[in-house]
Amino acid sequence: MTIRTNNTNSDEPSVDEPRQKSQSTWGIVAGASLISTGLAAYEIVPASVTPVIRDSLHIGPTIAGFLVGIMFGTAVIASLPAGAILDRTDSRTAMLFAVLTLFVAGTWGWVAGHHGDYRSVIASRALGGVAYVVVWNAGIDIVSRAANSENRATAVGIFTASGPIGFALGQGTGPLIAERFGWPAIFLAFTGLTFVGLVVFWPASRGFGTSRGEAPSIQEFGAVLRNRSVWSIGLLGFLGYALYLFVNSWGSSYLTVELGFSLAISGLLVALFPAIGVVSRISSGLISDRVFGGRRQPIVLGSFGVAAPLVLVFTRFRSLPLLVALLLLTGFAVQLTLGLSFTYVREVVDPRVAATAVAFQTSIGLAGAFLAPIAGGVIVDVAGFDTAFVLAGILALCGIVVAWRAPEPARL
Template identity: 75%
Template sequence: MTTPPEARDPAESPATRQSGWELRTYGLLAGAGLISVSLAAYEIVPASVTPLIRESLGIGPTVAGLLVGVMFGTAVVGSLPAGVVLDRTDSRRVMALAVLALFVAGVWGWIAARGGSYRSVIASRAVGGLAYVVVWNAGIDIVSRAVSPDIRATAVGIFTASGPVGFAVGQATGPVIAARFGWPAIFPAFTGVALLGLVLFWPSSRGLGAARGDAPSLREFGTVLRNPTVWHLGVLGFLSYALYLFMNSWGSSYLNQEIGLSLALSGLLVSLFPAVGVLSRVSSGLLSDVVFGGQRQPVLLGSFGLAAPLVLVFTRLGSVPLLVGALLLSGFAIQLTLGLSFTYVREVVTERVAATAVAFQTSVGLAGAFLSPIAGGAVVSRFGFDLAFLLAGALAVVGVGLAWRAPEPTR
């Protein structure tokens, strides 16, 4: 399903977009990307120092997993309302306010962690989750509107690549920051950097966040929820995010507890998993736009088809080099879907509710990200790592079947 040209929003006419890779486009991607890198690092960094947090606060693995999962849980709830707001307001200004709110949440988390208040830390992370999903949805919306349709998937892929960069930075530097300043410092360390990104983003995004003409009606919003292709893509996003967060949250603990590597080395090696997403998410757009002539489904199928066997056999790989190879390849495969799905879902609805569709994709996808670290912790605690990775691999197999049946948007 797609939208006929006459149904497109007039405010989204070619005259309002840049025709290609102009200087302003690079500035926009740099600013929005730096914000997203910083906030993704803030999002994942507790996973890199989980043993220290458990010892300091006296909590178990499932509860510790909630420190990562709560941000995704609040994002699940807040994403769709955020998309509705972004379709009706100036998304550029809303994004700036969200960055400021995240800075406050980072300082709040640092104070609460120093005081040993687990509940207050969780509350700060919940606020951070609401603000982060606004940044993510608004960033995708603004980048999509800044370029012409023939390079949209590539541009959005570059922006979404900021996510794995941030995850890699958080995984690799979290133990270093904790060793130097104490583990509570991991919270404000990254939200402060986002303010620098805002300085780059603000001038380059001028004129790109305004609401699209008349506010969309409730009926138009309802078309997003009634669109079967939107739901199909949402489930694929759910599975992909679940795999992504499971590997990020428990890969380091597996290497530390089962293989015997140090916490710092484990975090460094697992940082390769999200880091390869820089190549993967950019490649997803290029593969779709150039190699497959705008087709989206082949990229999704390749994503899950490569990830499934790698996750299934992960705990059977006895050597560190094999484990590193599996982390790199599975990280590349899983993030192909994460890079492309946000462009894909915009193409099956009208431009007037495009931000809502992106928000829906974010919400359903992050539901998988929320549940995965918590469910993974419960399985690891009771049954061990072998079964946990086996179940994660089974999710990838389900993704293969769904990707096989994913419909192409009509152009």
């Protein structure tokens, strides 16, 4: 009689385990990306209907600017504490609470908008900023943990592409939503997308949320802030985001004021700059993983190396086809760094404090995003667009120097 051996309790991995892990990884990427897309759309959507909001609340352009800017400011302040908490808790649960927080913030903003209470609208947006930074940091942390080292940058690059997708969604649909349901509805409109993302993310991420081992100590947390490699990569993020927001903020004004294009044409042209980020942020990881065998430094070096001359000569051209080409190439080059830097920074620290390193990168990068439009406006007022773009090009040249000296992380 033949005796069959039951191997269900064997320690050897099942042949289906790699396939199941791969399916879980891409389920995590898809779900987290949908959540982040909804939050990015919520972040930018007031910019699409600013004139309507100003007329309704009787506010000026500077105050109206806080409707978008408050989220960047909140993220800069909240990012590092959020990362420290994520290293000591479950990133999966943090994503759940962030989605619920966005729903509260969106409902609060909707009610406050109907009552014409500007201060409450701003406060609701600050709460939404906390939800945004938690989703961004937790999403990068859990996607990085779920992916293999061979495709980690690719997976994170896909996740970071949710930013420009969300911006395009918010800018494109905001006026339609405001016209149909009233402008306060823009604060609720994208919460549904985050819930859909959560439905995809939650089952796929089971078992991936909690860090292995004990929570990092205060000394280990401090070591991240003293790590020169972390600061180098953080500076690359600061410079990359500064260039990204400078062109986004002042490119359209330059085309309208200096070249005489209509606002509609200028807006359409400058929209190409962030839109190409969907391709750029995903391809940064693919190029790094597949072409350079996981090396990160060549990508950021090439990013600034291409962007610097393009920004420096941007105001020298007036041909529409050339301007389109410049915006596409510059947007692609700048966002190579934005897509890769979050994978890059977590690979130069101990895995136990990887979320803290990502949070630091987020905070430093968004500081550049917060400061660049303000500094750009001052320079434009004082010295004009030509000088502003030259100084932005010099920032890109500084990026080349920093990228040249950037460390190459060991493969995990």
